[in-house]
Amino acid sequence: MANNRMIVGFFIASESVFFLMLILAYVNFHNSVTDGPTAVNSLNPVVTGIFSLFLFASSFTIWLAGKSLRENNHLMLKVWILATIILGAVFIFGQGLEWSGLIEKNITISRNVFGTTFFTLTGFHGFHVCVGLIMLSLLLGLALAGDFKGPKSDAVECVSLYWHFVDGVWVVVFSVIYLWAFL
Amino acid sequence: MSSRIPLVPENAAPLPSLKENNGLLAWVASVDHKQIGIMYLIITLVYFLLGGLEALLIRIQLAHPGNDFLTPEMYNQLFTMHGTTMIFFVVMPFLIGVGVYLLPLMIGARDMAFPRLNALSFWLFFFGGILLYYSFFTQSGAPDVGWFAYSPLSEKPFSLNKGPTYWALGLLASGIGSVASGLNNVVTILTMRTPGMTMRRIPLFVWMIFVTSLLLIFVIPIITAAFAMMLLDSLLGATFFTPAHGGSAILWQHFFWGFGHPEVYILILPAFGIISEVIPVFSRKPIYGYEFVAASTVAIGLLSLGVWAHHMFAVGLGNVANAYFSLASMLIAIPTGVKVLNWVATMWGGRINFATPMLFGTAFIIEFVIGGLTGVAIASVPIDWVVTDSYFIVAHFHYAIFGGSVFAIFAGVYYWFPKFTGRMLSETLGKWHFWLTVIGFNMTFFVQHFLGVMGMPRRTYTYHDMPYWGSMNLLSTIGALILGLSAIVFVWNILVSLRNGKPAGDNPWNAWTLEWATTSPPAVENFELVPPVRGRRPLWDLAHPDQPDEPGAKIV
Ligand code: HEM
Ligand SMILES: [Cu+2]
Numbered sequence: 001m002a003n004n005r006m007i008v009g010f011f012i013a014s015e016s017v018f019f020l021m022l023i024l025a026y027v028n029f030h031n032s033v034t035d036g037p038t039a040v041n042s043l044n045p046v047v048t049g050i051f052s053l054f055l056f057a058s059s060f061t062i063w064l065a066g067k068s069l070r071e072n073n074h075l076m077l078k079v080w081i082l083a084t085i086i087l088g089a090v091f092i093f094g095q096g097l098e099w100s101g102l103i104e105k106n107i108t109i110s111r112n113v114f115g116t117t118f119f120t121l122t123g124f125h126g127f128h129v130c131v132g133l134i135m136l137s138l139l140l141g142l143a144l145a146g147d148f149k150g151p152k153s154d155a156v157e158c159v160s161l162y163w164h165f166v167d168g169v170w171v172v173v174f175s176v177i178y179l180w181a182f183l
Numbered sequence: 184m185s186s187r188i189p190l191v192p193e194n195a196a197p198l199p200s201l202k203e204n205n206g207l208l209a210w211v212a213s214v215d216h217k218q219i220g221i222m223y224l225i226i227t228l229v230y231f232l233l234g235g236l237e238a239l240l241i242r243i244q245l246a247h248p249g250n251d252f253l254t255p256e257m258y259n260q261l262f263t264m265h266g267t268t269m270i271f272f273v274v275m276p277f278l279i280g281v282g283v284y285l286l287p288l289m290i291g292a293r294d295m296a297f298p299r300l301n302a303l304s305f306w307l308f309f310f311g312g313i314l315l316y317y318s319f320f321t322q323s324g325a326p327d328v329g330w331f332a333y334s335p336l337s338e339k340p341f342s343l344n345k346g347p348t349y350w351a352l353g354l355l356a357s358g359i360g361s362v363a364s365g366l367n368n369v370v371t372i373l374t375m376r377t378p379g380m381t382m383r384r385i386p387l388f389v390w391m392i393f394v395t396s397l398l399l400i401f402v403i404p405i406i407t408a409a410f411a412m413m414l415l416d417s418l419l420g421a422t423f424f425t426p427a428h429g430g431s432a433i434l435w436q437h438f439f440w441g442f443g444h445p446e447v448y449i450l451i452l453p454a455f456g457i458i459s460e461v462i463p464v465f466s467r468k469p470i471y472g473y474e475f476v477a478a479s480t481v482a483i484g485l486l487s488l489g490v491w492a493h494h495m496f497a498v499g500l501g502n503v504a505n506a507y508f509s510l511a512s513m514l515i516a517i518p519t520g521v522k523v524l525n526w527v528a529t530m531w532g533g534r535i536n537f538a539t540p541m542l543f544g545t546a547f548i549i550e551f552v553i554g555g556l557t558g559v560a561i562a563s564v565p566i567d568w569v570v571t572d573s574y575f576i577v578a579h580f581h582y583a584i585f586g587g588s589v590f591a592i593f594a595g596v597y598y599w600f601p602k603f604t605g606r607m608l609s610e611t612l613g614k615w616h617f618w619l620t621v622i623g624f625n626m627t628f629f630v631q632h633f634l635g636v637m638g639m640p641r642r643t644y645t646y647h648d649m650p651y652w653g654s655m656n657l658l659s660t661i662g663a664l665i666l667g668l669s670a671i672v673f674v675w676n677i678l679v680s681l682r683n684g685k686p687a688g689d690n691p692w693n694a695w696t697l698e699w700a701t702t703s704p705p706a707v708e709n710f711e712l713v714p715p716v717r718g719r720r721p722l723w724d725l726a727h728p729d730q731p732d733e734p735g736a737k738i739v
Contacts, residue, residue: 003296007370014362014400021408021438025423028434110420113429120415120423 004154005161012165015128019169022124023176026117030180033114037107039181042114044098051094052174055129058087059167062136062160070151077148077156081140084163088133095126118177125173128166135159214298216283217705219305221603223280226309227273228674233316234268235670237261242627242663245656248648258644259327260346264315266330270450271354272312274588278453279304279364281595282392284603286368288698288705289386291377291713296370300363307360315353318346326350329642331443334424334435338416348417351410358403358410365399368392377697379716386696386719387470390477391456394484398445398452402488406442409435433498440491448487450584451551452480454591455522458544461594462526464694465541466533469720469732472525479518486515496567505564512562519555523548538692539613543594546621550586554579557632572642575635581628593620593673600677601691605703606684612676619669626662630655695720 065080099119102108109119139159142148148156210218241261244253253261283301287294295301318325323344328337337347372393376385385393413435415421422428424435455476463470470476492500492508500508526548535541557579561567570576593616600608634655639646646652690699700722701710718724718732 003370003374006373007297007366010366010369010400014366014404017401018404018408021405025408025412025434028431029429032429109415110422113422116415116421116423116430120412120421124411 004158008158008161012161015165016169019124019172022117022121023172026121026176029113029117033112036112036114037102037105038114039118039177042102042105042107043178043181045178045182048094048098048174048178051091051098052170054087054094055091055167055170058084058091059164061087062163066156066160069148069153069156072150074143074146074148074150078140078143081136081143085133085136085140088129088136088163092126092129092133095122121173121177125166125169128169132159132163132166135162214294214302215707216287216295216298216301217603217709219301220280220282220284222305223276223283223308224603226312227277227280228677230268230272230276230312232670232674234265234273235667237265237268239663239667241265242660244644245646246660247653247657248646250645253644255644256324256327259642260319260325262642263326263329263346263350264319267315267326267350267354269584270330270446271357272308272315274450274584274592275361275446276308276357277592278392278395278450278588279308279361281457281592281599282368282388282395282453283364285599285698286371286389286392287375288602288701288709289389289696290372290375290380291697291710291716292371292375293708293710295367296375297367300367304360304364304367307363308357311353311355311357311360313353314356315349318349318353321345321349331439332413332435333439334413334430334432335426337413337435338425348414351413351417355407355410355414358407361399362403362407365396365403368396369400372396377713377716380697383474384716384719387459387473387476388453388456391452391459391480394480395449395452398449398484398487402442402445402449405438409438409442412438433495436495436498437491440494444491444494445484445487447580447583448483450588452483454547454588455480457591457595457598458526458547459522460694460696461540461544461598462529464598464692465536465538465544466530467536468529468533470525471528471531472521473719475521476525479521482518483515486511486518490515493562493567496564497571509562509564513559516555516559523552523555538597539608539610539617540594540598540692542614542617543590543597546617547587547590547594550582550590550624554582554584554586557582570635572640573635574631574639574641577641578628578631578635581624581631585624585628590620593617598692599698600680601687602698602703602705604681604684605687606680607687607691608680608684609676612672612679616669616672616676619665619672623662623665623667623669627659627666628662630659634659690722695723697721700725 061080061083065077065084068074068076068080099122107115109115136159139156142155210222213219213222240253241258244250244258246252283295286292315326323346326332326346326349327344328342328347328350332347332350335341337350372385372389412421412423416423416425416430422430424430424432426432459470459476490508490512492504493512496505496508530545537545557575561570561576561579597608597613600606634652635641637649637652639649639652646656687703689701689703691703692699697710697714697716698705700714714721714725717736720732724731
């Protein structure tokens with residue numbers, strides 16, 4: 001049914017507004033920190049950039065998963081879903097490293113508005129990645145149980161739509177937080 | 184139906200229904216849009232009485248100057264809870280509920296596109312309300328920072344109590360539920376219409392719910408994000424809205440009104456929809472200018488996104504911003520005026536039957552126009568600077584929301600009660616309810632225009648004995664008591680008519696839209712056979728095959 005893809009589309013539109021607000025808050029305070037941690041003096045764009053590549057790559061693997069299903073290749077479907085999960089998990093692992101490094105230097109959500117907006121924006125994004133990982137794991141479980149007969153599956157298509165969205169949000173967030181500060 | 188989604192179980196088993204099982208569990212577990220709709224309506228009635236009680240307490244406190252019936256703390260909690268309740272737990276969920284009940288029936292569908300999601304929306308709303316009201320039983324008391332929770336008032340250290348946290352959590356839950364209903368409505372309208380029911384033929388109520396749902400989808404996340412930030416401030420020590428720590432109090436206002444202004448259209452557009460169904464039926468004429476009514480709704484929806492800062496004229500955003508927001512706000516009066524003209528033109532020369540729904544529908548037009556005119560007045564910056572935060576504003580939005588949305592809700596209840604229950608509401612009690620409401624409402628709120636112009640501030644628990652203030656406030660309080668009485672008549676009417684009301688039959692008003700083509704109350708699957716749709720008034724076409732609305736139209 002087209003219903004499922006349609007509602008996911010509108011849901012993503014709604015979520016985009018949510019992220020837009022978090023981004024606006026970040027942008028609003030971008031220049032207002034006069035002392036203490038800021039993006040420039042506390043973030044490492046190269047390391048985060050490398051971890052971001054894993055997330056960007058996962059958009060590609062989830063697309064390959066859908067393609068495999070359309071070609072009736074059930075083995076590759078499972079392989080590509082698994083690959084997507086691993087790539088997403090590596091990204092989250094990188095975010096965990098970054099956060100714990102910051103927190104060790106006493107840069108927290110309550111330190112100043114940079115900390116407040118940075119942790120809120122990246123935190124909500126990370127939360128969305130985790131939700132995506134849970135959905136991908138469900139897909140994998142269902143795929144292993146042989147639930148997808150192909151050539152099309154709304155479940156696979158909806159999850160991959162959502163995953164592309166999470167990925168796209170990171171393109172914007174990464175640009176706003178990291179590239180803007182360092183370029 | 185090429186692919187099946189094993190993630191979601193199939194709907195093979197019949198939906199739980201009252202017919203088969205009378206237990207409470209059948210309601211709790213229900214995924215039937217009619218039962219869910221009824222649950223919304225019952226809960227909103229309870230909140231309506233609660234919010235009304237709070238209003239009466241407020242008015243009693245203000246009945247004469249220097250009164251000490253309530254403590255200042257209690258007063259703050261009451262006006263906050265009153266506003267929050269009426270907007271988020273009465274008007275909004277009522278309109279969502281009546282939409283959920285009627286949408287599938289009006290477009291000839293068996294249910295919503297996502298029945299389980301529909302139930303989830305309801306329960307999120309339900310538990311959001313419980314969470315909000317639970318705060319009354321905590322040590323710190325209910326929220327006391329106004330329904331807009333302006334920072335830094337709602338932030339530490341001004342508000343060390345937990346009230347604002349309950350406020351944000353409760354509204355967060357019900358807000359997510361509203362987004363889910365919005366999604367469900369949009370997909371239902373786009374994909375579940377019976378053959379022949381093109382978008383140019385759907386009832387205007389459905390059009391209004393459609394645009395409202397889009398607003399829900401796009402503007403609730405604004406406040407959801409703001410709630411999240413506010414909660415992070417209060418629970419984790421973030422500093423979004425605390426100026427003392429580098430945050431911005433004005434940012435909260437931008438976020439709040441970025442949502443808050445479109446929200447008032449979420450409250451009024453479905454009300455326009457109800458009126459657009461009631462007026463033609465009771466004037467025995469098709470709606471005048473269907474296209475204009477539908478298109479102006481879209482225009483209002485779009486315009487409402489760009490005018491939020493007219494709530495912030497007194498903040499000091501600068502002349503350029505003020506001028507833009509002033510002008511944009513006044514523009515909204517144009518599509519709104521178009522609608523009013525359409526309703527009046529529909530009544531013009533019609534054979535009007537002033538049954539209770541039509542009485543409320545007609546009064547709606549008059550009261551709402553007053554609210555709209557004061558709206559245009561305060562959209563002008565200098566006037567707003569004079570009357571902002573005074574009782575003039577209170578008068579304006581009560582004319583818009585009570586005289587508008589609530590009057591339309593009453594019209595809708597009297598109109599559709601026969602369909603929902605199979606019984607008519609009593610006309611005698613209905614007329615009593617109507618006149619008490621009209622008298623009480625205007626008595627309560629009309630004088631507040633004068634009080635506001637004379638400088639009486641809102642949100643203060645008492646006032647000095649200025650000339651005429653005492654008597655005008657007393658008049659307002661008496662009006663409120665009359666309104667309280669009218670609410671009792673209303674509830675009494677519902678209770679009595681549920682048991683002893685006149686049996687309604689399928690189509691007591693001789694109406695034209697599809698919901699009247701099935702039994703009252705409708706069967707589990709809504710229709711035995713959906714009548715063919717060849718125009719905007721399928722039941723008229725059925726009864727008058729010789730003079731159809733759209734001559735020559737085929738079933739598409
Ligand atoms: C012609 C259309 C309208 C215009 C131009 C208009 C204009 C305004 C303006 C400028 C204010 C801000 C006043 C101030 O705070 O100083 C305001 C407040 C308000 N309006 Fe309207 N309005 C219109 C219609 C409506 C409608 C349809 C509703 C609701 C159904 C509504 C509900 C409210 C509420 C609730 C407030 C007060 C918010 C608060 O401060 O608590 N208005 N309106
Ligand atoms: Cu407004």
